[in-house]
Amino acid sequence: MIPELGNFSVMLALCMALAQSILPITGSFTRNSRWMALARPAAAGQFVFVSFAFGCLIYAFVVNDFSVASVASNSNSTLPLYYRVAATWGGHEGSLLLWILMLAVWTFAVSLFSRQLPDETIARVLGVMGLISIGFLCFLLFTSNPFDRLLPAAADGQDLNPLLQDFGMIVHPPMLYMGYVGFSVAFSFAIAALLGGQLDSAWARWSRPWTLVAWMFLTLGIFMGSFWAYYELGWGGWWFWDAVENASFMPWLVGTALIHSLAVTEKRGSFKNWTVLLAIIAFSLSLLGTFLVRSGVLTSVHAFATDPRRGLYILIFLAIVIGGSLSLYAWRAPKVGLGGKFSLFSRESTLLVNNVLLLTAAATVFLGTLYPLFLDALNLGKISVGPPYFETVFVPLMLPVLLLIAVGPFVRWKSAPFADVAKRLRWIALATLIFAVIAWMSFAPSAMVVMGVAFCAWILLATASHVLERLRHAPAGTSLWRRIRSQPRSYWGMIVAHAGVGIFVLGVTMVKGTETSNDVNMRVGDTTSVGEYVFRFNDLQQVSGPNYTAMRGTFEVTHNGSKVATMTPEKRVFTVQRMPMTDAAIDRGFARDLYISLGEPAENGSWVVRVQHKPFVSWIWGGCIIIAFGGFLAASDRRYRLKARKRAQDVASAVAINAPA
Amino acid sequence: MKTRHKRFALVGVGLAVLGLAAWLILSAFQKNLVFFFTPTQVFAGEAPQGRTFRIGGMVEKGTLVHQPDGLTWKFIVTDMSKTIAVTYRGILPDLFKEGKGVVAEGKLGADNVFSAETVLAKHDENYMPPEAAYALKKGKEANAAQQPDSASAVATDSAKGAK
Numbered sequence: 001m002i003p004e005l006g007n008f009s010v011m012l013a014l015c016m017a018l019a020q021s022i023l024p025i026t027g028s029f030t031r032n033s034r035w036m037a038l039a040r041p042a043a044a045g046q047f048v049f050v051s052f053a054f055g056c057l058i059y060a061f062v063v064n065d066f067s068v069a070s071v072a073s074n075s076n077s078t079l080p081l082y083y084r085v086a087a088t089w090g091g092h093e094g095s096l097l098l099w100i101l102m103l104a105v106w107t108f109a110v111s112l113f114s115r116q117l118p119d120e121t122i123a124r125v126l127g128v129m130g131l132i133s134i135g136f137l138c139f140l141l142f143t144s145n146p147f148d149r150l151l152p153a154a155a156d157g158q159d160l161n162p163l164l165q166d167f168g169m170i171v172h173p174p175m176l177y178m179g180y181v182g183f184s185v186a187f188s189f190a191i192a193a194l195l196g197g198q199l200d201s202a203w204a205r206w207s208r209p210w211t212l213v214a215w216m217f218l219t220l221g222i223f224m225g226s227f228w229a230y231y232e233l234g235w236g237g238w239w240f241w242d243a244v245e246n247a248s249f250m251p252w253l254v255g256t257a258l259i260h261s262l263a264v265t266e267k268r269g270s271f272k273n274w275t276v277l278l279a280i281i282a283f284s285l286s287l288l289g290t291f292l293v294r295s296g297v298l299t300s301v302h303a304f305a306t307d308p309r310r311g312l313y314i315l316i317f318l319a320i321v322i323g324g325s326l327s328l329y330a331w332r333a334p335k336v337g338l339g340g341k342f343s344l345f346s347r348e349s350t351l352l353v354n355n356v357l358l359l360t361a362a363a364t365v366f367l368g369t370l371y372p373l374f375l376d377a378l379n380l381g382k383i384s385v386g387p388p389y390f391e392t393v394f395v396p397l398m399l400p401v402l403l404l405i406a407v408g409p410f411v412r413w414k415s416a417p418f419a420d421v422a423k424r425l426r427w428i429a430l431a432t433l434i435f436a437v438i439a440w441m442s443f444a445p446s447a448m449v450v451m452g453v454a455f456c457a458w459i460l461l462a463t464a465s466h467v468l469e470r471l472r473h474a475p476a477g478t479s480l481w482r483r484i485r486s487q488p489r490s491y492w493g494m495i496v497a498h499a500g501v502g503i504f505v506l507g508v509t510m511v512k513g514t515e516t517s518n519d520v521n522m523r524v525g526d527t528t529s530v531g532e533y534v535f536r537f538n539d540l541q542q543v544s545g546p547n548y549t550a551m552r553g554t555f556e557v558t559h560n561g562s563k564v565a566t567m568t569p570e571k572r573v574f575t576v577q578r579m580p581m582t583d584a585a586i587d588r589g590f591a592r593d594l595y596i597s598l599g600e601p602a603e604n605g606s607w608v609v610r611v612q613h614k615p616f617v618s619w620i621w622g623g624c625i626i627i628a629f630g631g632f633l634a635a636s637d638r639r640y641r642l643k644a645r646k647r648a649q650d651v652a653s654a655v656a657i658n659a660p661a
Numbered sequence: 662m663k664t665r666h667k668r669f670a671l672v673g674v675g676l677a678v679l680g681l682a683a684w685l686i687l688s689a690f691q692k693n694l695v696f697f698f699t700p701t702q703v704f705a706g707e708a709p710q711g712r713t714f715r716i717g718g719m720v721e722k723g724t725l726v727h728q729p730d731g732l733t734w735k736f737i738v739t740d741m742s743k744t745i746a747v748t749y750r751g752i753l754p755d756l757f758k759e760g761k762g763v764v765a766e767g768k769l770g771a772d773n774v775f776s777a778e779t780v781l782a783k784h785d786e787n788y789m790p791p792e793a794a795y796a797l798k799k800g801k802e803a804n805a806a807q808q809p810d811s812a813s814a815v816a817t818d819s820a821k822g823a824k
Binding site: 234235343344349352353356357360364367368371381382383384385386388389392393396397519520521579580581582597599600602603604606608610 | 694715751752755
């Protein structure tokens with residue numbers, strides 16, 4: 001009964017989405033304010049119905065209703081409760097409903113926090129979001145309904161893929177989807193602006209905080225996926241240039257370009273066309289990511305059983321959205337205008353270079369990810385493009401970006417004297433150079449590592465010096481806290497995010513350049529070493545978990561004779577799917593991780609063991625979190641809220657004046 | 662500088678950057694394309710010597726052996742028509758099993774043994790790597806072309822293997 005209610009609720013949500021899109025958009029052109037006013041309540045209604053449907057699906061998973069097909073194929077009665085809840089989005093159908101739920105949440109949030117927007121704009125923005133929602137709801141209802149019944153009902157479920165039975169499964173998909181779907185807001189704002197032909201700095205100011213929040217979620221989602229793969233897949237990699245990862249990375253790159261371009265449009269009114277185009281591309285790539293991951297053209301942890309109907313549907317949907325929005329862009333963009341002028345050396349030009357580089361990087365990832373699929377689809381042979389391609393191409397493209405991250409904030413808008421910027425940065429450049437030489441003499445084993453740490457120093461020092469310069473500009477006697485508070489949050493957001501990039505770069509270079517790994521054959525009592533750490537295989541025992549049995553090794557790690565850690569890697573076999581899984585043991589530290597994975601037992605009772613020493617790997621995660629926090633700070637800037645309040649006051653006072661007459 | 666000159670300079674710099682990027686990308690792309698060959702193709706000598714490529718198929722039952730050093734594995738990959746011997750040093754993926762699909766990336770040695778640098782298995786029990794399935798399908802076709810009589814028997818066999 002409950003699943004049928006959920007199904008019905010999805011249908012009602014579809015009706016709401018129809019009402020939310022067609023009427024308000026039509027109304028915005030015919031100036032029918034009643035039709036336009038429908039957008040907000042319809043968005044609220046859609047949110048309620050989609051949430052209810054999602055609740056129904058979670059309920060079906062929680063009570064182990066194996067008469068529902070998606071429950072039977074993704075859950076099991078022995079699965080702990082929290083994984084049963086997470087299993088809701090463990091399969092294709094449920095994850096699609098999660099996508100739709102996220103869209104409904106974003107739509108509802110836009111309808112709530114947009115009181116300051118003109119009626120026409122909000123009608124169009126919500127209308128476009130409704131159109132996207134219609135596409136996805138139809139996809140769900142016609143090709144992948146999570147409420148489909150299974151007759152006769154299964155006695156028990158096929159269980160959630162053991163790789164997915166992890167805390168990461170609870171956090172990673174919702175975060176990532178919040179990011180993906182969040183770009184639909186920027187997209188809808190862009191389409192609404194194109195429809196109305198109005199594109200000004202107010203438009204940029206409205207869509208900027210939404211884009212920042214979406215970008216923050218995407219950053220966290222990608223970080224979480226990488227962090228999860230690192231400890232879960234059992235061999236210590238954290239980024240594989242796998243097509244599914246690339247699918248999330250492309251919108252991130254374009255999204256990063258977009259938030260920088262939005263800054264120019266808001267501050268100076270320039271780059272309008274460009275910003276709109278980026279918003280369209282960012283969301284299109286999010287859709288493409290969904291297509292890649294969900295249509296079954298790729299095999300990975302993320303891909304589910306293939307159904308050609310689904311792939312075709314998403315492909316058509318993609319063609320309509322991308323084709324439609326680009327045609328609209330081609331038709332309307334010339335009217336938008338170019339905006340303020342700027343000189344060759346200015347904040348605008350540095351941001352333009354940043355945008356070009358980021359977009360080129362996204363294009364290279366696009367080529368490497370889609371070219372093999374394209375060839376395969378045309379039956380021209382099977383090829384794959386491995387990590388070496390991405391590394392050789394991506395790194396050189398990012399080097400100027402890293403250089404500019406430090407320079408950009410020092411460059412003034414409109415026009416900046418080059419000599420002045422050079423003067424302010426010369427000591428930083430010198431310090432970076434000295435630091436690089438010291439690194440070269442002391443610890444760095446390769447030119448790549450020297451370059452990585454030098455870039456980290458360059459970014460951190462320049463960013464810190466920019467902060468000092470800013471804080472110094474205050475009347476004497478101002479307290480430090482007051483000085484810090486006097487800078488807007490968006491400034492702090494930029495500073496924090498840039499510093500995060502520096503930390504991230506350090507982590508990546510140190511791991512890539514100085515990690516060591518050792519595959520050895522060990523029996524209980526043997527020792528091996530990696531880096532300066534000695535690992536002793538002390539014990540091997542059979543243990544059993546709630547839905548698996550495992551062999552657990554106990555290793556004692558010593559460094560210069562003193563004990564550092566006891567680590568217990570496991571080799572698990574899950575009882576339902578009879579699937580073996582390596583559960584690696586990780587000893588995390590500030591400046592290094594130790595990583596042990598247990599391989600296969602040999603006939604004579606010895607085990608293949610991989611021990612790894614990974615310097616500064618935590619800095620990668622730290623950097624990502626700091627970058628995301630920067631996005632949060634920037635999105636919470638006062639001016640976005642202040643404008644809202646001021647506009648509301650103006651309206652209130654206008655009403656008060658008019659009332660007596 | 663006049664505005665027009667500046668604009669030219671900007672466009673010029675942009676084009677130069679794009680050109681450089683395009684050159685970088687295409688040359689790296691050329692170098693790092695990894696082609697896929699089925700065991701039959703490798704047997705026919707279509708695969709390049711000394712360059713990394715991928716093979717796929719099914720791990721033949723009863724062929725997986727541990728070498729004396731305790732770290733190196735040797736097994737045979739088949740597409741039901743031809744076979745190829747593979748060596749791999751290190752930890753095999755969790756879902757690597759005899760009688761299941763596999764894709765390996767590495768180089769072909771002079772002794773016609775494929776030494777794999779990476780072995781990819783699937784992430785999930787239920788699915789076959791598409792490349793492995795493709796190799797089995799091709800192998801089946803090759804068999805059908807060679808021995809029209811026994812084709813049906815082989816076909817059912819490999820269909821079972823693909824499931």
